Amino acid sequence: IRRPHDPALVTFTSGSSGTPKGANRDSQFLESQHRALQHEFPYRDSDIDLSMFPVFALNNLARGITTVIPDISFGEVASVSGPKLLSTFLKHQISTCTASPPLIDALAHQHDRSSTPLPLRRILVGGAPISDEQLEHWRRSFPEVEVQVVYGSTEAEPVAHIEGSERLAITKRSSALGYCVGRVSTLCAAKVVKITRGPLATDDEALADIAVPPQEIGELVVSGAHICRDYFRNEAAVRENKIVTPAGEVWHRMGDTGYFDAEGCFWLAGRVHSTVVSRGRVYHAQLIEQVAQRASAEIRRCALLGVPREDVKTAPLLLIETKLPADRWDALRQSISTALRNAAMEVDEIAFTGLPLPTDPRHN
DSSP, X not given: OOOTTSEEEEEEOOOTTSSOOXXXXXXXXXXXXXXXXXXXXXXXXXXXXXXXXXXXXXXXXXXXXXXXXXXXXXXXXXXXXXXXXXXXXXXXXXXXXXXXXXXXXXXXXXXXTOOOOOOXXXXXXXXXXOOHHHHHHHHHHOTTSEEEEEEOOXXXXXXXXXXXXXXXXXXXXXXXXXXXEEEEOTTSEEEEEOOOSSOOOOSHHHHHHHXXXXXOOEEEEEESTTBOOOXXXXXXXXXXXXXXXXXXXXXXXXXXXXXXXXXXXEEEEEEGGGOEEETTXXXXXXXXXXXXXXXXXXXXXXXXXXXXOSSOSOEEEEXXXXXXXXXXXXXXXXXXXXXXXXXXXXOSEEEEESSOOOOOTTTX
């Protein structure tokens, strides 16, 4: 007889910010996660779901929904063939899709070239920050399709979500920076705590002490029945990524930084490991990158890095990937500097490269 917290399934994180860890999914967790996914994203009996994520494929099995696994390299999602992808949607009459942004980008670009209607009714997209520009493109490509921006992780899914048109409306009427992922599910609790590298304190009083005020940026931690409690045979990962109170309550550290706005929506600002601290000042990578990216259509990608300098241990450097020739970099640097200054931001240096910046291959 197996007990509720005995391991039932081990699935590994993508390792985009470190060594992959085996999430220990026990039978009680799997049942709770199934209930949570059904609560947040109800399916119809007739649905056929194309899914990139094992969590949703498992949910479909429990629900009795057909799952189509795309014939792609999951380690190189951005290289997916648009015609092949569109053909898969039409051949299997896909009605719902759960995928990371590069796959939805490829589907939208291919669909733009075709007049063939899709049977698609809903897209769940997550795994990476999603820009307003992407959302606007998807809504033009699929005007009748419900697009949900979904936020979670291997260890905690679902955490939050927001419908695409609501997300666009919120960002249009707000001057806030970051990527809005909506309100946290009623099935889990959430707190924002001080950004800390290394293990955090484990008692209730200490957890309250490190909580930050509303609308201040910190690391998101979540707790609930569908939040994975530990890692398989990896105590070091448990210490690093979990906060276990004396009463046995487990809080999972999402590794993402951000804040809750006045309406209760969570906005992503970066990752704990990508946060740069220099001369006592904190630089949030995704916020700076977002402002820079909007400065020019000639920027393909950008990344905030902490680099050593002779006079300081770590200095913020913004690296820009562009196809512009080197003789036009100075003008682009000026445009970026102006955009950052207008947003009350600054970096020590802006550097350029014509080479592709490395990205997490699964979610890009």
